[in-house]
Amino acid sequence: MTEKDERFQRLCRDELPILRGGIYRIVGNAADTDDVIQEALLRAYRKYDSFRSESNLRSWVYRIAQNCAFDLLRRRKREAAARENYSERQKAEIGGKISGLLAKLELAVAALPETYRSAIVWGVLSDLPGHEAALRLKCTENTLYQRVFRAKQMLKEMLKTENGDER
Amino acid sequence: MNDKILDDALTQLKAEKTPHAGEFSDAADFERKFFERAAREEALRDAMKRRSRKIFAFAAVFALAFGVAVTAAIPMVYKRSEPAIGGGGFVAEADSSEPKRDAGIEKDAPALSIAAKAVKEYKSMAVDAYAHGVCYSYKASKLSAKTKSVVACCKEPNASTKFGNIMFFDSRIYGTATAPQTRLNTEEYKDVNERPFLATATNPLSTFGADVDTAGYANLRRMILQEDRLPPANSIRIEELINYFDYDYPIPKKGELLRPCFEMGDAPWDPARKLLLVGVQAKKIPKEELPPSHYVFLIDNSGSMYGVFPMVKEAMTTLAKQLRPCDRVSMVTYGGGVSIVLDGCGDIDTLCRKIAELEPEGYTPGGEGIQSAYRLAEKHFIKGGNNRIVLITDGDFNVGASSEAELTEMVDKKRAAGIYLSVAGCGMGNYKDNKMKMLANKGNGNYFYLDTLREAKQAFVHGMTGNMYTLAKDVKFQLEFNPAKVYAYRLIGYELRELADRDFRDDERDSGEVGIGQQVTALYEIIPADAPEAVKAAAVPGQKPLKYAADSGKKSAEFLTFRMRYQKPQGKNTAEEKEVALTEIPAPQQNWQWAAGVAEFGLSLRRSKFAPKTTFGNAAKRIQANLGDDPSGSRAEFLLIVKRAAELLKK
Numbered sequence: 001m002t003e004k005d006e007r008f009q010r011l012c013r014d015e016l017p018i019l020r021g022g023i024y025r026i027v028g029n030a031a032d033t034d035d036v037i038q039e040a041l042l043r044a045y046r047k048y049d050s051f052r053s054e055s056n057l058r059s060w061v062y063r064i065a066q067n068c069a070f071d072l073l074r075r076r077k078r079e080a081a082a083r084e085n086y087s088e089r090q091k092a093e094i095g096g097k098i099s100g101l102l103a104k105l106e107l108a109v110a111a112l113p114e115t116y117r118s119a120i121v122w123g124v125l126s127d128l129p130g131h132e133a134a135l136r137l138k139c140t141e142n143t144l145y146q147r148v149f150r151a152k153q154m155l156k157e158m159l160k161t162e163n164g165d166e167r
Numbered sequence: 168m169n170d171k172i173l174d175d176a177l178t179q180l181k182a183e184k185t186p187h188a189g190e191f192s193d194a195a196d197f198e199r200k201f202f203e204r205a206a207r208e209e210a211l212r213d214a215m216k217r218r219s220r221k222i223f224a225f226a227a228v229f230a231l232a233f234g235v236a237v238t239a240a241i242p243m244v245y246k247r248s249e250p251a252i253g254g255g256g257f258v259a260e261a262d263s264s265e266p267k268r269d270a271g272i273e274k275d276a277p278a279l280s281i282a283a284k285a286v287k288e289y290k291s292m293a294v295d296a297y298a299h300g301v302c303y304s305y306k307a308s309k310l311s312a313k314t315k316s317v318v319a320c321c322k323e324p325n326a327s328t329k330f331g332n333i334m335f336f337d338s339r340i341y342g343t344a345t346a347p348q349t350r351l352n353t354e355e356y357k358d359v360n361e362r363p364f365l366a367t368a369t370n371p372l373s374t375f376g377a378d379v380d381t382a383g384y385a386n387l388r389r390m391i392l393q394e395d396r397l398p399p400a401n402s403i404r405i406e407e408l409i410n411y412f413d414y415d416y417p418i419p420k421k422g423e424l425l426r427p428c429f430e431m432g433d434a435p436w437d438p439a440r441k442l443l444l445v446g447v448q449a450k451k452i453p454k455e456e457l458p459p460s461h462y463v464f465l466i467d468n469s470g471s472m473y474g475v476f477p478m479v480k481e482a483m484t485t486l487a488k489q490l491r492p493c494d495r496v497s498m499v500t501y502g503g504g505v506s507i508v509l510d511g512c513g514d515i516d517t518l519c520r521k522i523a524e525l526e527p528e529g530y531t532p533g534g535e536g537i538q539s540a541y542r543l544a545e546k547h548f549i550k551g552g553n554n555r556i557v558l559i560t561d562g563d564f565n566v567g568a569s570s571e572a573e574l575t576e577m578v579d580k581k582r583a584a585g586i587y588l589s590v591a592g593c594g595m596g597n598y599k600d601n602k603m604k605m606l607a608n609k610g611n612g613n614y615f616y617l618d619t620l621r622e623a624k625q626a627f628v629h630g631m632t633g634n635m636y637t638l639a640k641d642v643k644f645q646l647e648f649n650p651a652k653v654y655a656y657r658l659i660g661y662e663l664r665e666l667a668d669r670d671f672r673d674d675e676r677d678s679g680e681v682g683i684g685q686q687v688t689a690l691y692e693i694i695p696a697d698a699p700e701a702v703k704a705a706a707v708p709g710q711k712p713l714k715y716a717a718d719s720g721k722k723s724a725e726f727l728t729f730r731m732r733y734q735k736p737q738g739k740n741t742a743e744e745k746e747v748a749l750t751e752i753p754a755p756q757q758n759w760q761w762a763a764g765v766a767e768f769g770l771s772l773r774r775s776k777f778a779p780k781t782t783f784g785n786a787a788k789r790i791q792a793n794l795g796d797d798p799s800g801s802r803a804e805f806l807l808i809v810k811r812a813a814e815l816l817k818k
Contacts (some may be wrong), residue, residue, distance in 0.1 A: 013198070
């Protein structure tokens with residue numbers, strides 16, 4: 001096994017659960033999540049030689065995966081037919097499993113701008129400690145917290161208008 | 168809503184809305200899949216490398232049968248392991264044409280029936296996927312008598328990864344890597360019928376549109392030098408071979424846009440005939456005086472471009488360095504999806520950087536790409552300037568506004584609004600020649616083929632002024648022969664540019680464009696009025712003298728009258744017409760010698776029934792004797808092609 005393969009194997013073993021958890025929150029279902037992660041790993045694998053000298057392989061893969069996930073969402077939005085199906089499905093899923101505020105919160109998180117959405121996904125909703133999440137997003141811990149703070153403000157704003165009645 | 172509630176809700180969300188363990192496949196499974204795919208990619212890349220080294224020149228029939236068999240088997244494997252969910256675009260295409268004399272490996276009948284089976288398999292997959300709501304359209308059609316194809320467009324382009332197995336063997340998606348191995352040849356060419364001799368008494372007028380395209384030449388070079396095969400007859404457009412070369416024509420005088428010149432001598436392949444050369448030189452304008460330009464590069468970066476991409480990038484970088492401060496560039500890529508890379512950029516460094524970052528991936532939603540290119544062109548429209556989209560592709564528009572009628576209508580409409588379209592074709596195996604040429608014609612643009620880096624640089628940089636700046640549009644030529652001097656004539660090539668005589672002054676009628684400094688050359692075979700009766704009868708069988716023919720020609724000493732009509736590139740109703748009558752036609756010079764050699768090669772290659780005496784050997788001799796200065800080396804290269812073709816013929 002080459003050094004490259006070893007590094008990717010380690011990456012798969014160590015990071016897959018966390019990656020899955022986070023990407024799942026962005027794309028909304030398990031099949032797409034695995035697709036996105038596979039694609040991200042492949043891209044990293046393909047470009048490994050040119051990357052090598054640069055920096056942390058892990059944070060690099062995270063960034064690629066995130067971009068892939070957001071790309072997927074953007075593409076979906078473009079295709080009217082697909083979008084209908086998607087949001088219907090998502091709504092049904094949310095409605096079935098959780099109720100009330102949580103469902104609305106889920107939708108509100110999905111509606112956040114990408115930067116803030118990923119801040120919430122990795123900084124709040126994952127089990128990663130703050131500095132670890134920041135490392136993977138390639139920003140400082142401070143920046144991450146600022147983004148989280150801003151994201152929460154946006155969420156509150158959205159839930160307020162969505163809700164009408166404050167709880 | 169206060170912070171506490173939100174935080175609580177988020178915590179709850181984190182706890183509750185986690186993916187169920189059962190939803191994901193086993194982590195070890197995931198890892199295995201990834202390494203399988205990675206290994207496949209490596210293998211693919213190795214295959215590419217091998218191809219570039221031209222090692223597998225001899226793709227044996229067995230390799231074909233094997234390749235196709237695997238292609239046919241893959242869908243079945245796929246179906247068993249993963250029932251139709253997921254998405255992506257996939258396409259199967261098989262050429263089931265009749266065996267051709269020089270079509271190489273396609274002769275193999277069993278392989279063809281396997282290919283047909285593969286198409287069937289793909290079709291049932293497409294139907295399946297459609298039924299499951301995975302793909303939003305599929306088309307299994309008989310495109311022509313020759314080509315059958317299945318095209319399926321899936322909702323989620325990203326999910327094409329699900330079709331990973333197929334991708335590897337599919338000629339359209341990652342095809343360039345495998346196409347030469349399996350040699351499922353899906354190139355399409357329009358049928359070309361040669362023009363016959365026409366008797367001057369009944370058809371004194373010959374009308375055709377200008378054509379300065381040179382793609383036919385580069386395409387031919389690719390087949391002969393790189394793929395070691397003689398091109399199919401329909402792919403040979405003799406006028407494009409002739410027009411590929413530079414000639415030494417007199418430069419237009421002050422106030423003239425175009426200037427014609429003529430040479431005539433005995434046809435090399437038949438002394439009873441004459442060969443007339445008509446050469447037209449367009450005005451040259453220095454680069455500094457050209458109007459500002461806005462180019463929109465529309466780049467196909469789908470997987471099938473993998474092999475040619477480095478070349479395209481390098482050629483574009485070279486072009487980028489030629490741009491002036493007043494020029495603007497936009498760039499749209501389509502592959503995994505349509506993305507706007509540059510939006511009216513005037514900074515060369517940014518441009519070069521963006522070019523360097525391009526990378527092929529995904530499949531090809533060409534229709535969407537072309538639409539956003541037009542949107543950008545409109546956004547940065549330079550009034551009175553040169554607004555042009557440059558499409559670089561291997562020619563597969565398989566998603567969206569892909570129906571040809573829709574596409575051409577749009578190109579047509581935008582041309583009227585002053586946005587032109589040039590097409591650079593590249594790639595091999597799934598190259599759609601007819602579609603490319605049609606698009607460029609509709610878009611008032613040129614069409615050139617990039618097969619080598621040298622050709623790409625030539626077209627983008629040296630040919631940039633000509634290829635990118637239109638000097639005159641709808642350029643039409645008409646020759647009127649005097650029946651008292653010319654018994655019959657035959658225009659060589661220009662089959663696709665033929666115009667009805669009455670369309671000459673119909674300015675609504677679209678025709679070819681001529682760029683700055685370009686040259687148009689046409690050759691006519693002529694049977695003189697004083698030729699022996701036997702020659703005349705052989706050329707135009709069954710022709711009898713007209714009973715009521717006007718005799719005015721006999722009083723005139725003129726041999727022919729040449730007319731040209733064109734419009735200025737901007738605006739309407741700007742048509743100009745020039746006429747020149749000739750009594751004496753100058754004897755052959757080097758221009759004529761060279762063009763005659765090229766024409767003889769072309770006629771011989773397409774086994775013209777009107778010039779059966781042509782041979783590669785004679786053509787090679789004439790070409791060798793008339794290489795001239797040849798500063799670009801293109802004439803020497805042509806000699807190489809002719810010699811190689813002669814060797815291939817012997818095999």
